[in-house]
Amino acid sequence: MIYNTTIDQVGCSERVKRIFSRSIKKESKMWALKKILSMLDLTTLEGSDSPGKVKQLCYKAAHLHDKHPGLPRVAAICVYPNMVSIAQESLKGTNIKTASVATGFPSGMTNLRAKLDEVKYAVNEGAEEVDMVISRGHFLSGELNYVSDEIAKVKEACGNAKLKVILETGELCTLDNVRKASDLAMDSGADFIKTSTGKITESATPIVVLTMLEAIRDNYHLTGKKIGMKPAGGISKSKLAIQYLVMVRETLGNDWLTPDLFRFGASSLANDVLMQIIKQGQGNYQSSNYFSLD
Amino acid sequence: MNTSMHINKTYKLYIDGKFSRTESGRYMKWVNPNNDQTINFCRSSRKDYRNAVQSSRNAFNKWNNFSGYNRGQILYRIAEMLDSRKEQFISELMVQGKSKKQSKQEVSMSIDRLVYYAGWSDKFQQIFSRVNPVSTPHYNFSTPEPSGVVSIIAPKDSYLLGFISVIVPAIIGGNTVVVLASENNPLCAISFSEVLHSSDVPNGVINILSGFTNELIDHFSSHMDVNTVINCGLDLKDTELIQKNSAVNIKRVINYGAIDWMNHDSQDPYFIMDCQEIKTTWHPIGY
Numbered sequence: 001m002i003y004n005t006t007i008d009q010v011g012c013s014e015r016v017k018r019i020f021s022r023s024i025k026k027e028s029k030m031w032a033l034k035k036i037l038s039m040l041d042l043t044t045l046e047g048s049d050s051p052g053k054v055k056q057l058c059y060k061a062a063h064l065h066d067k068h069p070g071l072p073r074v075a076a077i078c079v080y081p082n083m084v085s086i087a088q089e090s091l092k093g094t095n096i097k098t099a100s101v102a103t104g105f106p107s108g109m110t111n112l113r114a115k116l117d118e119v120k121y122a123v124n125e126g127a128e129e130v131d132m133v134i135s136r137g138h139f140l141s142g143e144l145n146y147v148s149d150e151i152a153k154v155k156e157a158c159g160n161a162k163l164k165v166i167l168e169t170g171e172l173c174t175l176d177n178v179r180k181a182s183d184l185a186m187d188s189g190a191d192f193i194k195t196s197t198g199k200i201t202e203s204a205t206p207i208v209v210l211t212m213l214e215a216i217r218d219n220y221h222l223t224g225k226k227i228g229m230k231p232a233g234g235i236s237k238s239k240l241a242i243q244y245l246v247m248v249r250e251t252l253g254n255d256w257l258t259p260d261l262f263r264f265g266a267s268s269l270a271n272d273v274l275m276q277i278i279k280q281g282q283g284n285y286q287s288s289n290y291f292s293l294d
Numbered sequence: 295m296n297t298s299m300h301i302n303k304t305y306k307l308y309i310d311g312k313f314s315r316t317e318s319g320r321y322m323k324w325v326n327p328n329n330d331q332t333i334n335f336c337r338s339s340r341k342d343y344r345n346a347v348q349s350s351r352n353a354f355n356k357w358n359n360f361s362g363y364n365r366g367q368i369l370y371r372i373a374e375m376l377d378s379r380k381e382q383f384i385s386e387l388m389v390q391g392k393s394k395k396q397s398k399q400e401v402s403m404s405i406d407r408l409v410y411y412a413g414w415s416d417k418f419q420q421i422f423s424r425v426n427p428v429s430t431p432h433y434n435f436s437t438p439e440p441s442g443v444v445s446i447i448a449p450k451d452s453y454l455l456g457f458i459s460v461i462v463p464a465i466i467g468g469n470t471v472v473v474l475a476s477e478n479n480p481l482c483a484i485s486f487s488e489v490l491h492s493s494d495v496p497n498g499v500i501n502i503l504s505g506f507t508n509e510l511i512d513h514f515s516s517h518m519d520v521n522t523v524i525n526c527g528l529d530l531k532d533t534e535l536i537q538k539n540s541a542v543n544i545k546r547v548i549n550y551g552a553i554d555w556m557n558h559d560s561q562d563p564y565f566i567m568d569c570q571e572i573k574t575t576w577h578p579i580g581y
Contacts, residue, residue, distance in 0.1 A: 285344050287519035287543070 003144070003183045005218075007175035007211055016206045019250055020243050026280075032242045033277050035257065037064060038072040041099060041230065041265045044079060044294070045106075045198065054083045057294050058090035065274050065291065068281070074270070075259040076129060080105075081118060084125035099129035099164070103154060106168075106197035108133040112150060119157040129162040130154070133197060136171045139181060147181075148188045155189035164192035164230055164263075167212075170202030175211050182215035192228035198265065203233025209244060213251040226255065232265025238273045241266075267294070305480075307336050307504065308487030310349035311497025317341050322506065324481070326389055335480050338505035340513045343472065346501035347517055350443045350470035353498030358440055358468040365466055366415030372493040373408035376401075379489060383454060383482060390453060390479045403556060404455045410561050411462045418467070418563045426574070433577040438570035440468035441546055442521035445514040447474050447507060449526040449555065454482040456555040460524055463565035465499055469522070472501045474514065480504040508532070515539035515547075522546040522569050526553075546571075 024032055042061050044053060061074045076097035077087050087098045100122035104110040119130055132154050138146045155163050165185040169178050185193050193212055196203040209231045216227050229248070235241055241264060248256050256262050275286040306313040318339035325332050336342075357365070376383070380401050387397035423437040444464045449456030453476050464471050475483030487502045503510075507528070515523050515536040523545050525536055533549060540547045548568045553560050
């Protein structure tokens with residue numbers, strides 16, 4: 001396969017500007033806010049994560065804000081492999097999925113055998129979704145076959161679990177590379193493509209998300225397969241999240257406005273969305289003091 | 295050429311250390327009675343207020359962690375800056391209907407008031423702290439701490455001195471404030487933001503809005519992230535609204551009725567204490 005689609009950067013940023021100038025208010029805003037909650041991958045990926053913290057986060061996932069009835073639950077909890085069984089246990093009886101990062105997250109700097117072992121371990125522990133990172137070093141040195149094989153093998157190791165492929169676009173340097181990596185990942189078996197690990201400074205940016213969404217659209221026209229998208233990192237305000245929904249709707253259509261095909265990877269976004277929902281209902285601005293941290 | 299072009303000034307809001315226009319794009323007219331010239335002031339909206347509260351909230355930790363002494367130094371700096379712009383404020387007060395003598399007196403009292411509270415900055419805490427007698431083996435002591443973000447509806451009729459007299463006790467105690475300038479005469483308050491801007495006050499510690507009181511008091515008192523509301527001379531109906539809204543998250547409500555800010559009795563450390571919460575600590579004594 002030859003990957004040589006080039007991206008018109010100026011055109012892309014113009015398009016982003018137009019999409020981001022939409023004003024979403026009242027009922028549409030409320031609809032969008034609830035949609036965002038249902039698309040959240042509530043995430044904790046810290047070296048300091050403990051069973052207690054993961055349990056607390058799982059509780060939050062299932063009980064976002066009990067004072068306010070009618071709120072959806074989040075889509076998934078995203079943790080490190082050794083926390084998967086704890087999350088599984090805590091989420092029993094809810095329909096919230098357990099996702100695990102694997103393959104030497106966040107850098108991916110380990111050998112393939114170790115990566116596959118980690119994926120199998122996570123899946124055995126009960127992970128229903130696996131977030132892998134691509135080998136950016138190999139990708140940037142042009143070893144596309146290596147990257148592609150790696151993704152395919154990880155997909156195989158996943159079994160029934162869904163595979164999200166993290167491109168870490170902040171390290172890919174150009175939009176052409178982002179497009180190339182997206183196409184490569186989709187052809188190699190990704191169920192979702194994801195922007196970032198959230199562990200480097202540059203994470204999901206609107207222009208990168210648009211580029212990836214367009215790759216998904218072109219792939220759909222070519223193969224008929226619906227690949228999912230997950231922007232992650234740096235999305236902490238509901239306003240931005242709503243604008244991303246607009247972007248998805250405009251690029252891929254209504255079919256993608258579901259947690260099966262679109263996710264947000266975030267931790268602090270949940271509270272901001274909750275505060276907005278309560279504000280829409282009660283009319284007064286909210287304080288973070290009245291919402292649980294995690 | 296000895297005539298220079300007259301430049302009309304755009305009067306803006308002061309939010310997060312920036313001079314911004316109202317996001318609403320609305321303005322309120324103010325006519326200079328001396329030359330019938332019209333000035334447009336920003337007519338702040340609920341969103342401007344929200345942005346200001348957000349900025350105050352962000353600034354709170356930093357400002358509260360400054361030592362009292364340091365806050366005092368900054369306040370003194372504000373006094374210096376005001377002093378160097380004395381003439382501007384005197385002429386603005388005159389434009390707004392005060393006599394020359396009154397204006398001079400008000401500006402010089404404003405400077406004095408800043409210096410007065412600057413002096414209290416590192417003293418009020420020990421004076422209002424106490425050790426309480428208890429029968430268990432504990433040191434039990436109470437100290438004042440700033441309540442947090444303070445919303446202020448400034449006095450309508452004391453454009454400069456009253457304005458300063460209500461914001462300064464709040465900030466010297468470590469609070470951050472959002473203040474609505476006098477609705478009828480916001481000129482001095484808006485100009486005062488330029489003084490603040492050159493005084494090392496961190497961004498967000500003082501946010502200044504202009505606009506219509508009746509449009510904004512509801513939001514001033516209902517925002518859940520605000521801890522104290524100061525109401526200067528509003529009528530009974532408005533005061534009731536503020537108190538009702540404030541009950542939701544138990545804000546402090548401070549009502550200043552008809553205070554003559556030109557009187558020396560209208561400055562005392564109890565104004566600082568109005569925006570303080572008392573924290574009591576039980577510390578076990580070892581034998």
